[in-house]
Every structure is written in structure tokens, then in C-alpha cells.
Amino acid sequence: MMGQNIERKIIGILRVLSGAGEPIGANLIARQLRHLGIVLDGRTVRYHLKIMDEQGLTKKEGREGRLITPKGLSELEDALVSDRVGLIITQIESLSYQVTFNPWKKEGKVILNTSLIKKDKFKEALSIIKRVLKSRIGMSILVICRQEGERIGDLVIPKGEIGLGTVCSITINGILLKEGIPVEAKLGGIVQVSDFVPQRFTELVTYGGSTLDPLEIFMQSNMTSVLNAVGAGSGKILANLREIPAVALDKAEVILEGLKQIGLAGTVIVGRPGQPVLEVSPGLDRVGIVVLGGLNPLAAVEESGIKTESKAISTLVNFSELRPIEEIK
Amino acid sequence: MMGQNIERKIIGILRVLSGAGEPIGANLIARQLRHLGIVLDGRTVRYHLKIMDEQGLTKKEGREGRLITPKGLSELEDALVSDRVGLIITQIESLSYQVTFNPWKKEGKVILNTSLIKKDKFKEALSIIKRVLKSRIGMSILVICRQEGERIGDLVIPKGEIGLGTVCSITINGILLKEGIPVEAKLGGIVQVSDFVPQRFTELVTYGGSTLDPLEIFMQSNMTSVLNAVGAGSGKILANLREIPAVALDKAEVILEGLKQIGLAGTVIVGRPGQPVLEVSPGLDRVGIVVLGGLNPLAAVEESGIKTESKAISTLVNFSELRPIEEIK
Structure with a gap:
């Protein structure tokens, strides 16, 4: 058997x-x-x-x-007949487990979102992506860019397209986990930005209650206004929330600070034990950590009318393959 | 205070x-x-x-x-600052509680989904809706149709549009509740239909884990193929699942049979205690009941390229205001 x-x-x-x-x-x-x-x-x-x-x-x-x-x-x-539908939390936990990135040695595997963009639209898309990442509305300024026939992780770029990988915010879960901190992926949602500051979750879907990635859902339903958030400082962007035990907060903050310095964590909002973060309350003696979605730049591209084929929590690549977005032409 | x-x-x-x-x-x-x-x-x-x-x-x-x-x-x-984001389950429970429909007297309030359709597209949309409801891929053949300036529940139909209300499948929750059966709204999802028979949930979002109605999410993300399900017998349709205690199963079946006879419940799939329904397992000593979404006809309209403004779990109206779809011209 x-x-x-x-x-x-x-x-x-x-x-x-x-x-x-x-x-x-x-x-x-x-x-x-x-x-x-x-x-x-x-x-x-x-x-x-x-x-x-x-x-x-x-x-x-x-x-x-x-x-x-x-x-x-x-x-x-x-x-x-006996095959069950799979919740997205299973995939998140499986990929988090496979993250090997070590923030002190700056090596190992990270999780990427992948996007396919038609060649003739790529230049326009790239300038939007650069603008969004410069405003720190994303997960990381590090990306991977590949031509047709080349690959990003296990995705082979089809003819006529360019592949772009952005660091997936679930990578943070994997890194904290590797450092011995139990991380619970809670939810993805839409965050209202006012005066260039993330204010509150206005919509959310939990990872444990969905078969689809929440950020993909919100992107496909055209519910973001990332371009407005970047331009006028007021709009709706993608973000997700994880929880850790309060006792691990000090260690997590040291790790997150390290990640910021190597460009691996853009805007991260860390709560206090038991206190709400962007108006979502964590469990007792737990701490909520919000990370802006790696797909935000791609949501902005779609808002501007350019179709992309984007997949969240898509594949694993070595950190050494990533380049700062400014180096991409 | x-x-x-x-x-x-x-x-x-x-x-x-x-x-x-x-x-x-x-x-x-x-x-x-x-x-x-x-x-x-x-x-x-x-x-x-x-x-x-x-x-x-x-x-x-x-x-x-x-x-x-x-x-x-x-x-x-x-x-x-202190206003919390609201999960859709709260709205469902609130509206279920306000359902007063009595299946024996055939009177009282039911929950509607509402859709606004541009006047010049209505005739085409109506013929699609009739086709879908005739195939029993919907919740009820009873609808409400109103012209500009008139109202459906508390929705006033704007100029240039026609309003159509379809019975929302959450109505079943309210009716069972009024008969003393504790009902738990579990999830909405996409069901694969093969050979004209609903086979299995392929995607789902739980009501307790989302601020948006799952069926609206799947409709807006263009994930349905209701027209294929109606035409070729193979496609993806909207459905939702509620659970009741196994001890209430006999009573629930009598009520559901009554609802079928007055055209208020189209395709309903009732599970056995503890057994999966369309491959989703209920809790211990509980029974899953799947009802096809009242929005399926509207999803078909959108698939055919006609935009609608559709809202699930929208408003309450008296049963006496409903008419069979064939009477709508």
C-alpha cells in the first residue's frame, strides 16, 4: 500500500x-x-x-x-473522490519550512512571488515597479528578472514574456522559523494608507480559511489603489499578518532589523504583546507583525492597465540570485 | 457615554x-x-x-x-482608530436572525442578493438568467424585478438601470433557525460540475475568515463557468455550505422538502452525519448542507460579457413580493 x-x-x-x-x-x-x-x-x-x-x-x-x-x-x-481541497495555510507552512536563508551569513533560499509580463509592456511595467519599491510599498527592493527560456526557481519563462520574481513576505515566516521562533500565518488583506502611513486593515481573508492566496484574491478583484498610495499618499495596499509568542519579540526584532539592513524587509510593522496592529488584535500574549505584500508593485502595474500573470508564494530561489531593482534595465 | x-x-x-x-x-x-x-x-x-x-x-x-x-x-x-474590521459571518448571522419566513404559512421575510443591470442589456441578461434557473443552477426560481426609482428592500433602483433580486441561499439558514435548528454558516466556494452533477468543492473561503462574501469574491475574480455547466454539463458554479447538528437532520429534511415544493430551494445537497458533502467534511456528529448560490445566474450574465453590479446577502423583502422568473418580461 x-x-x-x-x-x-x-x-x-x-x-x-x-x-x-x-x-x-x-x-x-x-x-x-x-x-x-x-x-x-x-x-x-x-x-x-x-x-x-x-x-x-x-x-x-x-x-x-x-x-x-x-x-x-x-x-x-x-x-x-477522496481527494480533499487544500487550504493555502498548508502550502505556506510547507514553503516556510523550506526557507534556508540565514540573515547573518546572507545566504540560503527565500520564497518568491512570480510574475510574467509581455515583453513589449515590460519597460513601462518596470518603471512603475521601481516607483512603488522606492516608496517602500513592497516587501524588498531585491528582485530577480529572467528572459524567455530562462528560469526563476522551477518556473520556465515562456516565449514572448519576461519573468520577474519579487520576494514573498512569507519568507519572513520561514526566516523566523529557522531561528526557532514559532510563526503562525494569520491573514492577508487590504490596508488603508493615509498621509503615506499604513492606517488599518479594511478587508481581510485568513490563510486558514481559504484555498486561494488572499493577496491574489484582492489583486484579481481590483481592490487595490497602490498607485494612489504612492502618488498622493492615500490608497489601498496589500499586506499580511503573522503572529509570534510575546516571549520571542526581542529576538524577532533583532532579526527583522538585520533583514532591513540587507534590503530584505521593507515596511514591517511590529505590534506590542496583546495589542492590535493596524486594528487587528493578536491572541493573548502574542504579537502581530504586518509585512507589506511583495505583490504591491505588480498590483500597481495591473492598476495602470498592464496585464500580468502573477502568482503569490510561488517558488524558492537562492538569495544570491537576487539583484536590487535599480540594476534591472 | x-x-x-x-x-x-x-x-x-x-x-x-x-x-x-x-x-x-x-x-x-x-x-x-x-x-x-x-x-x-x-x-x-x-x-x-x-x-x-x-x-x-x-x-x-x-x-x-x-x-x-x-x-x-x-x-x-x-x-x-478603534473601529474594527467586520467579518462577513457577523452580517450573515444578523440577517439570518431577521428572516421571518414561515414555510407552512408561506409568508414572511427572505434574504435577497441584488443586482443592477443596464436597461439596454436587460433583455439579453434575462434570457441567460432564465436558462440558468431552468437548469436548477441557482437557489430559487422566484425573483423580484424593479424599474428605476422603484425599490427592492432598501435598495432604490438608480436611473437607467433595472434591479433584479434573487433569493440568497443564506435564507435557508434563517428559516432553519426560526424552526429552532442551530445553523452554522461555514463557507462559500466553487463547485465542479461534471455530467450535470455537482461533484466537489475545488476552492473555498470560510465565512468566519473573511470580511468579503466568498461568492462575490469568486464572481469578481471570474472563476466561474456557469454557462458551461448549463450548456455542456461541465463547469464551475457557486455554492455554500452550512452545518447543523445531526440530531436535527430529520426535521431539516422535512423543512427543505417543503421549501423545494414552493420553489424556494433549487438544488440542495444534504449530507449524512459526519460524512463529507462534495468532499468537505463536517464536524463530529454534524451534517453539512450545500445550497447552490443565488448569484449563479448573475455569474453567467457576467461570463457572457454583460457587467452587473451584484451584491450578495444584500437586503430583506417579503416573500409575497417574489414572482417566478418566467413571469418577468
């Missing part, structure tokens, strides 16, 4: 192949598995595919492509 | 007036208060306005219009 966890991965791979309709490779499969809340790298997918080929569930097509077989399809149908 | 509850209402009214920028009346204020999670009828708002006039927070302008005064603005500013 297969372990339940392995079975879930295999069913996930079958579901991706069934949806693809054409032969696809391990890296693309790995990326699409994320949408199902399954986080695997390309190498691990290849390992599973080899076993699945032997079981007759999949077959090779071309150099690295795979197709689902009739046996695979029927296995998938049976399995779907 | 004002009671905290009254203060919240007064601050809500000030916030609506501050956002309006022009004199507005009690009914429009009442409607906009809903967005802040405050449910008041026009008459109650008028009562508060009278007191607020005396306190110098608001002043009359025209026949029934009100403006916020400088004193009101400063009061609002002070208050905003």
Missing part, C-alpha cells in the same frame, strides 16, 4: 497530466502542482514519473515529456 | 456620509452601511440622523439629504 502522502503526490501529477492534454515535462508539472497545494521540485517529480512509467500510469513522449495512459486516467478518476 | 453598539452605528453613518461627498438620504445610507457590516433599515437610520443633527455631527440639506459637518468629520477621525 502506498503512503497517503505519496499517493497524494501521484494523484496530483496524474491530475496535471490529465489537464495538460499534451506531453509536458517535470518542471512544468512541478509548477502546476503548486496550484494543487503540492510543493515538489522538478527532480522529485522526475523520480515519481519514473515509478509511474513502470506502473503504466504514464508514458514517455519526446525527450522529457510525459502523457497520462488510460490506466492512469482510471486511477485518477477513482482517486478524485 | 454611548453604548459601544450605538457608537459603531453612528460612526458607520459618519463614514458613509464622509465617503458620499454629496447630500444623501437615509435609505441610501442604510444600503451603504451593509458594506461596513452594519444592518439597519432606513427608518432606524433616520432616527439616528435626527439625534446626530442635534449633536452637530450632521446637517440637513434638501428634503431628506444629510451632510457631515466639520465636527462630524473630526469625531469620525478619532473613532476610526
Whole structure:
């Protein structure tokens, strides 16, 4: 009998192949598995595919492509009945665990949001992104930019597009966790900015109560006004909230200060034990920490009428691959 | 000192007036208060306005219009700091409590979703709505249709538009509650339909973890394919889930059967104690009940490229005001 966890991965791979309709490779499969809340790298997918080929569930097509077989399809149908819908908190905890970034050595893996932008719109988009990050309405001034055919983590940039990775604010959770601080991802939401200062959450969705990333929801529903927040100092921006035990506050503040100095944490708002942060109250003897969403610059790009294909909490890359936004041309 | 509850209402009214920028009346204020999670009828708002006039927070302008005064603005500013963001579950429980519909007498108030549709697009929209409701992908075949200047509950239909009210699936919660069954609104989501049968939730947001109505979120994010579900039998539709104690299951089934016979409950899927419904598991000794969203016909209208201004869980009307969709021309 297969372990339940392995079975879930295999069913996930079958579901991706069934949806693809054409032969696809391990890296693309790995990326699409994320949408199902399954986080695997390309190498691990290849390992599973080899076993699945032997079981007759999949077959090779071309150099690295795979197709689902009739046996695979029927296995998938049976399995779907018991496959549960996955909450986003599961994916957050899984990726947080995989963060290896060490703020003292300045090395290790961080979590990225990824965005695809059409080549002919990229210059315009880039100038907006620079403006937003200069106003510190984002998570980090460090980004990664890749051309068609190149990759960001396990995402291969398609033809005609440019890929941009921004540091995902969930990275902070992973870094605190690696330093031994238990972090609970609470919610993502819309924060009202007035006079250039974040004032209060006006809308929110909890990570434990949603299958979709809240910040993606608010971005897709056109509920932000990041450009106004940058220009006139009054608007609605993306942010998220995590909680830590009050006893870990001093240590967390030292770490966050370190992250600010290397450009890894833009605007971070740390509460006091038991006190509300941006009007959201933490639990007893707990501290709320608000970080502005890494997707804010991309929300601004969309507000200006340029479509992007943006995915929050998307992939892991090495810190050394990141560059300051000003260096991107 | 004002009671905290009254203060919240007064601050809500000030916030609506501050956002309006022009004199507005009690009914429009009442409607906009809903967005802040405050449910008041026009008459109650008028009562508060009278007191607020005396306190110098608001002043009359025209026949029934009100403006916020400088004193009101400063009061609002002070208050905003302590005003908490409201979860949608609070509004659901408040409106459920106000449902007075009695399934045996066929009278009393039900909850509506409201939609505004441009006059010149209404005929096309209506034919889509009829098609969807005929396929039983909705909550009820009973609707309310009103012309400009007329009203649906406390919503006044603006010039150039036609107002359509569809029965909100949360009405079921209110009816069960009135019959003494404790109902817990759990979540709204996207349900995959295959071969014309609802199969499983693929995305969900819990009512206790969001300030926005989940079905509005999924509609605004263009995640439905109701037209495909109606036409080809395969697509993604809106639905929500509530839970009741297993001991109340027999009584609930009798009530739901009664509702079906008077056209008030289209497709309802009732689970078994402790067993998953559309793959979402209820609590121990509890039963899940899935009702298809009253907004599905409107989601189909939006899919066809016609913009609507749709609001879930919007207002209360008397059952006697509803008409079968076929009678609407």
C-alpha cells in the first residue's frame, strides 16, 4: 500500500497530466502542482514519473515529456473522490519550512512571488515597479528578472514574456522559523494608507480559511489603489499578518532589523504583546507583525492597465540570485 | 457615554456620509452601511440622523439629504482608530436572525442578493438568467424585478438601470433557525460540475475568515463557468455550505422538502452525519448542507460579457413580493 502522502503526490501529477492534454515535462508539472497545494521540485517529480512509467500510469513522449495512459486516467478518476481541497495555510507552512536563508551569513533560499509580463509592456511595467519599491510599498527592493527560456526557481519563462520574481513576505515566516521562533500565518488583506502611513486593515481573508492566496484574491478583484498610495499618499495596499509568542519579540526584532539592513524587509510593522496592529488584535500574549505584500508593485502595474500573470508564494530561489531593482534595465 | 453598539452605528453613518461627498438620504445610507457590516433599515437610520443633527455631527440639506459637518468629520477621525474590521459571518448571522419566513404559512421575510443591470442589456441578461434557473443552477426560481426609482428592500433602483433580486441561499439558514435548528454558516466556494452533477468543492473561503462574501469574491475574480455547466454539463458554479447538528437532520429534511415544493430551494445537497458533502467534511456528529448560490445566474450574465453590479446577502423583502422568473418580461 502506498503512503497517503505519496499517493497524494501521484494523484496530483496524474491530475496535471490529465489537464495538460499534451506531453509536458517535470518542471512544468512541478509548477502546476503548486496550484494543487503540492510543493515538489522538478527532480522529485522526475523520480515519481519514473515509478509511474513502470506502473503504466504514464508514458514517455519526446525527450522529457510525459502523457497520462488510460490506466492512469482510471486511477485518477477513482482517486478524485477522496481527494480533499487544500487550504493555502498548508502550502505556506510547507514553503516556510523550506526557507534556508540565514540573515547573518546572507545566504540560503527565500520564497518568491512570480510574475510574467509581455515583453513589449515590460519597460513601462518596470518603471512603475521601481516607483512603488522606492516608496517602500513592497516587501524588498531585491528582485530577480529572467528572459524567455530562462528560469526563476522551477518556473520556465515562456516565449514572448519576461519573468520577474519579487520576494514573498512569507519568507519572513520561514526566516523566523529557522531561528526557532514559532510563526503562525494569520491573514492577508487590504490596508488603508493615509498621509503615506499604513492606517488599518479594511478587508481581510485568513490563510486558514481559504484555498486561494488572499493577496491574489484582492489583486484579481481590483481592490487595490497602490498607485494612489504612492502618488498622493492615500490608497489601498496589500499586506499580511503573522503572529509570534510575546516571549520571542526581542529576538524577532533583532532579526527583522538585520533583514532591513540587507534590503530584505521593507515596511514591517511590529505590534506590542496583546495589542492590535493596524486594528487587528493578536491572541493573548502574542504579537502581530504586518509585512507589506511583495505583490504591491505588480498590483500597481495591473492598476495602470498592464496585464500580468502573477502568482503569490510561488517558488524558492537562492538569495544570491537576487539583484536590487535599480540594476534591472 | 454611548453604548459601544450605538457608537459603531453612528460612526458607520459618519463614514458613509464622509465617503458620499454629496447630500444623501437615509435609505441610501442604510444600503451603504451593509458594506461596513452594519444592518439597519432606513427608518432606524433616520432616527439616528435626527439625534446626530442635534449633536452637530450632521446637517440637513434638501428634503431628506444629510451632510457631515466639520465636527462630524473630526469625531469620525478619532473613532476610526478603534473601529474594527467586520467579518462577513457577523452580517450573515444578523440577517439570518431577521428572516421571518414561515414555510407552512408561506409568508414572511427572505434574504435577497441584488443586482443592477443596464436597461439596454436587460433583455439579453434575462434570457441567460432564465436558462440558468431552468437548469436548477441557482437557489430559487422566484425573483423580484424593479424599474428605476422603484425599490427592492432598501435598495432604490438608480436611473437607467433595472434591479433584479434573487433569493440568497443564506435564507435557508434563517428559516432553519426560526424552526429552532442551530445553523452554522461555514463557507462559500466553487463547485465542479461534471455530467450535470455537482461533484466537489475545488476552492473555498470560510465565512468566519473573511470580511468579503466568498461568492462575490469568486464572481469578481471570474472563476466561474456557469454557462458551461448549463450548456455542456461541465463547469464551475457557486455554492455554500452550512452545518447543523445531526440530531436535527430529520426535521431539516422535512423543512427543505417543503421549501423545494414552493420553489424556494433549487438544488440542495444534504449530507449524512459526519460524512463529507462534495468532499468537505463536517464536524463530529454534524451534517453539512450545500445550497447552490443565488448569484449563479448573475455569474453567467457576467461570463457572457454583460457587467452587473451584484451584491450578495444584500437586503430583506417579503416573500409575497417574489414572482417566478418566467413571469418577468
